[in-house]
Amino acid sequence: MTQPPTRPEDARRTALSLAALTFGVTSSLAYAAQRVFERLRGGAGDPLLVVFDLHTAFYWRAATAAWWGGVAAILVFALASRPRGGALHDRVARVLGLVVVPLALVIAVTMWRLP
Amino acid sequence: MRAFAWGLCVMVFAASSVRAQEPRNTERSRSVEALNGDSVGAAPPATAGASQDGAALPAASDRDAQSALVREADRAESEARPADALALWQRARAAAPTSRLAGRCERRIAYLAARSEGDFVPLADLLRMRKVPTASLDAAKLAAYARRLDGYPPGPVRREGRELVADAWLARLGDATRARDAYTRWLAEPGLDDAEKRLAASGLARALTQLGDPAAALAAMERAGLGATGDADDLRREGRRRVLRLVAGVLLALFALGGALLGGWRGLRLQALGRAFTPLRVLAAAWVLGGPLLLASRYDHAAFDTFATLAVCGAALLALAALYGAGLAEAPRVRRRAVAVSAFGAALGAGFFVLDHAGFLLSLGL
Numbered sequence: 001m002t003q004p005p006t007r008p009e010d011a012r013r014t015a016l017s018l019a020a021l022t023f024g025v026t027s028s029l030a031y032a033a034q035r036v037f038e039r040l041r042g043g044a045g046d047p048l049l050v051v052f053d054l055h056t057a058f059y060w061r062a063a064t065a066a067w068w069g070g071v072a073a074i075l076v077f078a079l080a081s082r083p084r085g086g087a088l089h090d091r092v093a094r095v096l097g098l099v100v101v102p103l104a105l106v107i108a109v110t111m112w113r114l115p
Numbered sequence: 116m117r118a119f120a121w122g123l124c125v126m127v128f129a130a131s132s133v134r135a136q137e138p139r140n141t142e143r144s145r146s147v148e149a150l151n152g153d154s155v156g157a158a159p160p161a162t163a164g165a166s167q168d169g170a171a172l173p174a175a176s177d178r179d180a181q182s183a184l185v186r187e188a189d190r191a192e193s194e195a196r197p198a199d200a201l202a203l204w205q206r207a208r209a210a211a212p213t214s215r216l217a218g219r220c221e222r223r224i225a226y227l228a229a230r231s232e233g234d235f236v237p238l239a240d241l242l243r244m245r246k247v248p249t250a251s252l253d254a255a256k257l258a259a260y261a262r263r264l265d266g267y268p269p270g271p272v273r274r275e276g277r278e279l280v281a282d283a284w285l286a287r288l289g290d291a292t293r294a295r296d297a298y299t300r301w302l303a304e305p306g307l308d309d310a311e312k313r314l315a316a317s318g319l320a321r322a323l324t325q326l327g328d329p330a331a332a333l334a335a336m337e338r339a340g341l342g343a344t345g346d347a348d349d350l351r352r353e354g355r356r357r358v359l360r361l362v363a364g365v366l367l368a369l370f371a372l373g374g375a376l377l378g379g380w381r382g383l384r385l386q387a388l389g390r391a392f393t394p395l396r397v398l399a400a401a402w403v404l405g406g407p408l409l410l411a412s413r414y415d416h417a418a419f420d421t422f423a424t425l426a427v428c429g430a431a432l433l434a435l436a437a438l439y440g441a442g443l444a445e446a447p448r449v450r451r452r453a454v455a456v457s458a459f460g461a462a463l464g465a466g467f468f469v470l471d472h473a474g475f476l477l478s479l480g481l
Contacts, residue, residue, distance in 0.1 A: 060410070060414065063410055064410060067402075067406040067407070067410065070402050070403075070406065071402070071403055071406075074399045074402065074403065077399075078399075
């Protein structure tokens with residue numbers, strides 16, 4: 001069990017760390033979700049097109065995913081940096097830890113199957 | 116013997132050729148004489164040629180006379196003199212029955228003859244009303260015409276008059292109540308065909324929708340057998356949207372008024388502004404609201420207005436929520452959560468209004 005941060009600077013740094021972690025997870029997941037959606041809507045594509053095709057859609061997907069990641073990070077930062085939030089920090093960290101491992105697995109599989 | 120047979124064949128062929136050419140030569144000579152101004156015997160003076168199907172074409176003088184009569188007939192119609200117009204159309208048709216204009220003459224004769232009830236008085240009145248420009252059409256004039264219609268015999272002219280009155284009340288004078296009554300009277304006319312019934316029912320539905328009763332409008336459409344049309348679907352959609360607009364308005368009011376009543380009004384002070392709008396919050400709001408605006412407008416310029424409106428409304432809601440939050444800093448947790456939930460609902464409501472205004476609801480299935 002980690003000790004809740006006592007100083008405001010520590011609390012802020014903890015909240016920022018959690019927000020950064022959330023940003024990384026959520027933006028990756030948002031990108032994968034868009035690809036899954038496109039795959040479901042448009043069907044399987046030719047893998048060769050990954051090399052030959054224009055990558056304009058990739059930039060849009062990445063930008064949208066980054067925005068979603070930012071929104072999730074803002075929410076987590078707002079929750080984690082509240083006063084008397086020591087216990088909350090722990091809960092958020094535990095939930096993220098529980099979620100990150102399976103999510104990373106899902107993301108890895110998705111990126112492998114949907115280049 | 117063979118030479119004699121050949122000679123006989125040649126003589127028979129030559130004789131038949133001469134006989135076949137004889138009438139043509141005669142016609143040619145008549146035409147030449149006609150061109151020279153010599154009238155010969157029973158040569159047809161009005162026939163200048165033949166059409167592809169063999170019908171005789173009218174002479175130029177007859178076509179000119181017909182054109183003049185057609186112009187006269189047009190003028191008579193525009194001056195609301197249908198009886199004179201009918202006589203002129205008939206004379207025009209008789210002047211050159213095989214001409215290009217004869218078909219038009221036939222159509223106008225059929226149109227006027229089918230509307231001759233009341234010795235053309237109702238039709239003359241209808242034609243006069245159709246010529247009245249929108250700027251000079253007032254309620255008194257239209258109501259007087261509607262009263263005159265009651266005295267006319269039933270028939271196509273009275274039905275068309277009912278249509279004119281109903282459409283004018285709705286579209287030109289903007290009186291949905293009188294339009295509703297006029298469309299109802301039109302629907303009650305005897306002898307309406309399917310097309311007229313559809314027009315009258317859809318006009319009645321429009322009037323009822325303007326009166327704020329889409330359910331009654333839909334019922335009118337279904338009574339006329341138009342329940343499966345696109346217009347009926349529009350009415351159903353409009354009914355759903357009216358409910359959603361009400362819900363969105365209630366959500367916005369709940370946040371604005373409920374938040375203030377629960378103690379958020381304490382945050383509506385200048386001193387609270389500094390606490391509410393920290394640089395980090397402004398940055399977060401810029402990310403949340405400006406991000407979609409930037410992405411969407413870069414992707415499609417036409418989406419800029421919608422996302423800009425969303426951003427402005429969202430910024431206003433965020434600002435109010437932040438001020439309420441500052442005012443409720445010392446309030447019980449239940450109150451703060453209630454205001455937060457109402458802020459969430461208000462954001463949904465504002466989004467609905469923006470999308471409704473932009474016409475994006477249809478693409479969302481609403």
